[in-house]
Amino acid sequence: MKKATLLFLFLYQILFSQTIDWNLYKETMALQVNAKTLITGEKLRYSLYCLQQNNQASELSKVAYVKCIDASGKEIFVHKHYLDKGTASGYFFIPTELKTGTYHLLTYTQWMLSASPLNFTSNELLIINPYQDNQNEKIRFDTTTVPSSTSPEIELKNYSKREAITFSDFITNENGNFTISVRKKDAINVPFGSLFSFPNPASNSNPITLLPEAKGELISGKIQRLDSLLPLENIGIALLDKGNKDFIQVTSTNNKGQFHFILARPLHSSRPFLEIISENENYTLELDSKLQPEILAIKQAPTIYLETNYTKEIEKRAIASQIENAYYEIKKDSTFQPKALPSINPNYLEVFPVEKYNRFTSLKEFITEVPNQVYYTEKNDQFKIHFRNTGVQLELNENPLTLVDGSVIINPNDLLKIEYNKIKSIAINIQPYYLGNKLYSGLFIIHTSDGSFEESSTKKWNTEYIVPLYKQQPYVPDYKDKAALERIPDYRTQLLWQQTTSLNQPISFYTSDVEGTYEISIYGYTNEGQFVEKNSFFKVE
Template identity: 35%
Template structure:
């Protein structure tokens, strides 16, 4: 697609987000024109297709443009659900897509029953189709704590030890035999830039699955997607908006006595790395917020920013329930070694979970910690100054360029303009941990010992649909400010939040730090993002104390959308010191 056409179609789709939610009879044609561009599929790569409770499901999703088979430029949010055989949802994850991909994990609790499960993946736009467009992957979970797997289950021979090759990309292994706790290093060779610049996940795991069926690979999924019903147009004007610029949070306000059009609404994700958004309701009394960057904070506040806010009620849109009525769960067969494999994995997972605090994964902090006012502010970290017992004294003695007034027991904060002989009649924007505070009496009753810093922006400041005479932003030490305001005009919705990014644990035996800690990892390495751009780069990891055959699996897409699935088997033997 040429760049101009791409820009025009994206602009048309985004305009639907920014415009009224009104239902128009001519919008169906527009929706189906957009759908020709937003022709997406999701592919899900997992580290296995069968799990025990107490193990971790690791996964990566790829959002693919079906017309080009390349990663999609459009949807920025994907969703993943685990569904049990009763078609009930076990979990739902929301994922921010970067370059069309995202990854996360799920620790499988012992509350789950033994049985068949489905991993479902989709974007918001896919939910507008008449037929099911979502990706679904079959998984099997065994709960050895609740029931024993008996001999009555059908058994078939498996081919777990078979390699899978691709003439375009391969593993460059110096050896295929190692001993426990060896440092293992290898390269991934490609024959063209198309595969060097691809997008892949890498899993290195013991080949001890207990199902005779192999994990479905992307080539098989691609064939399945091509065989789906192509006549799947949108027929309903009550459509779900595509999340083209990030996470969408939307809703509606109502009032028995006041006009609900063109009213200001604020969204705050309260915390140290807060988010603050301002918008207005449209002609249908609806509002929409677009969050362009991931924020996993769960302390959300939505409030009306109007003088007569008590007249209004806020309601947040609920996510659409997926129709799982057509889902079918296949009959799965166990391999001949399933009892031994389950027993060994159960013991290993119990040992690994016992050392969780030593081996836990790291949550990666967000790189985007710059507030909405950027570097325009003067910052006052209160520990750098004499601490005062009240907010009043703190503002007077520490925060240059501001002052407070008190009129009929009501407090106000004022910000000096750059020209101190001029002061706008507009009030400043006062926020605490990202929460807009209009009634300052509760702020002035707050203990300033809990305040970490205060940032001041001078001059007229335009934000969202409103202008202010400066900004005064308070940040507490714990990022946990709670307003005392209550009413239907301010709500704290419990909404699904995006998954956090992680760096997955991998031991380093080059130092004696972990030498005495048992290592019963069956999953030796999980790299959700493999970079092949450097010619001399190597994949490095340590073997564990577990011996046997291990699978090295690389899965993903080349830069032009060719599906890749390669597998190599290595053998790890017991050390002579054991």
């Protein structure tokens, strides 16, 4: 209810005042990482906190972005996250292709960048590749200019290897968005600041030209006409997902040819496509680009030199990561992939499994003999499907929405190209059907057995899409049954990485086979916007 009220006020201001007070609707991002120094083969983990001006969870953006760049500004990866109450957590496996050097992790929303390309938060990392052949890099890391890190000068509690730990010192009644990290204290010290990056002050240097992604990701674009007499308004545009052939969204263009889709749920394919629903071929389509942060605003880090005694530490971590990765199938994280849901409610469809009607040899025979409500006509070599939906007067569109394996069929003649023995099922709905803001006389949907049908439409545009990073539950061993994992080595240095909305429970985890000093840390924000930072240390011997 609170979010709906905020969005209503936001839209009201746009419609009636035509200006936006950025101070009322600004948002920022905070960023937390699990380590400042990473070896190739290790995994970077991070958490995002999308905040409004009082540091409470922002209710404006549902989608946030994370970009990693090297010291030259070259893009290493871009991740997209659907936020859950203003927060998300992600990960990136450090590949051996990356060179030793400094890297920046940036996070932002499209709403932040619409006000200024400088509205992003960054965290600087050092990635070390011990396998690279560049000898100059190896020599550079033998120069003594950065002191080694030291353990806290207090007596720490000792634990054994593979011991269960239940830590209760941080229990409070605080609720909000927090991330708990238990990790071996980094022996390689770099002057890159904290694991937690606070939001940069938000600025507003640009006129606001787009809405926040409050309901989901915004995909927008524009069609162009090749014939000046063609209309730009009310042209249907379909968005289809190759990873979910039961997904379709349809929208219409405005009087400038502009259109947009709002994805309440992410797509499943990195190569979705858009299709112009028009019998006229004289249209082209172009998608709007995503706003990008101004990379030049990042201060370049000075060259980092490391002590000679770091060589042994780097070697130990490289070997440990190799061993852990060798047991990937046993130790892989659990990924929660959202279920691919159909856009059209299956309860609205009457489905005919074609295998029950194998005595027919063509689609025409099937339509003639099986569904009483469907018939076809052929006139001037034009095949057309009709529904017997008597009593319904349709003036907007007399054709049904026809789909084959997720593709919109503009020319019904394409249906005759399908080999009947490859049709798996035919589903129909003879009642008028709204999809998006388009009205159809009904639905006629075909699924083939191999899902490989390709019609001859030239009005289809493939586009690149960043599939959002799915939530992961990092691997945690269970040593209650010690014999079960007795022969499996445990070289974890990250013992726990966990997001939580409450601090009223103890922190539980198992130690690994790696000796050393470990840090238990909690970062985050309470529901009231108060920043929380807690840490404690222990030893494994």
